[in-house]
């Protein structure tokens with residue numbers, strides 16, 4: 001018996017179809033199986049919520065497009081558009097839902113007005129770190145729970161990368177205690193914005209490209225964006241003096257690629273696998289770029305005279321209490337929020353226990369004091 005014959009008989013039919021070449025050579029039914037490489041040309045459009053100047057976050061979309069094209073020998077292409085070219089930054093979800101674009105790159109917490117539970121796809125204040133969020137989404141059942149939420153919108157979602165723990169943002173004046181947040185006009189999206197609002201701040205959800213002008217003309221007193229590398233590019237240090245940390249509302253925010261469900265269903269299976277693989281690579285690339293580029297950017301900002309400040313325990317504790325109250329209130333009144341929150345919170349507690357062991361002990365020993373000289 002030839003080896004190929006043996007393989008074809010020994011493997012289940014579906015796996016033989018995946019192998020592809022056996023069926024192709026023999027002219028059998030496997031030629032039409034869904035995983036056989038397709039020659040079909042597919043042209044998709046992607047709308048990003050982020051400006052092209054940010055090679056970190058927007059770069060995740062270009063990595064996706066480049067890898068999809070390369071892996072499909074140019075037969076499956078995705079053209080990436082900036083905010084405003086097809087739709088404004090905060091209409092990306094609508095655009096994908098309606099099929100205006102097949103793909104969107106965005107942050108799900110922009111859309112908690114549609115369903116508050118969507119925040120768990122990105123992050124929740126005092127929630128998981130980047131690694132913890134990835135663990136929950138990819139391997140902890142999180143993505144399955146999140147997909148159920150997106151099914152209501154005709155969207156399939158894929159993690160698109162993480163920024164890591166963000167900075168607390170740019171402030172025109174110092175914030176010593178939670179009381180100093182009262183009356184503060186601040187740009188901050190998602191549940192972090194809800195928490196700031198409960199602490200007395202006036203919250204705005206501006207897109208990234210609109211923040212600088214709002215700070216410059218005094219329409220807002222403070223704004224958070226991401227971290228040193230991105231913030232430097234957007235020039236916030238030119239219009240606000242104090243740079244706070246940590247961004248307790250975004251300890252590990254995961255961005256998302258939304259795909260229109262009808263477009264996804266029509267996509268050949270091999271292209272679905274190409275997309276899934278490229279999305280995974282794009283996500284890994286984003287986190288690596290942030291971790292590689294933030295250190296030098298922070299040093300440049302400090303050299304330019306930026307005043308670094310850490311949030312006081314008073315601010316942190318008041319915010320954590322309000323964040324928990326917000327989550328508990330939503331869980332009490334919304335069944336789908338409760339379902340995701342309970343699963344997420346269990347995973348969070350377990351991972352905090354584990355990460356509080358070796359990771360934290362190492363971080364405390366190796367990292368501590370690195371910032372004390374600049375406070």
Ligand code: CA
Pocket residue numbers: 166224225226247250
């Ligand atoms: Ca942010």
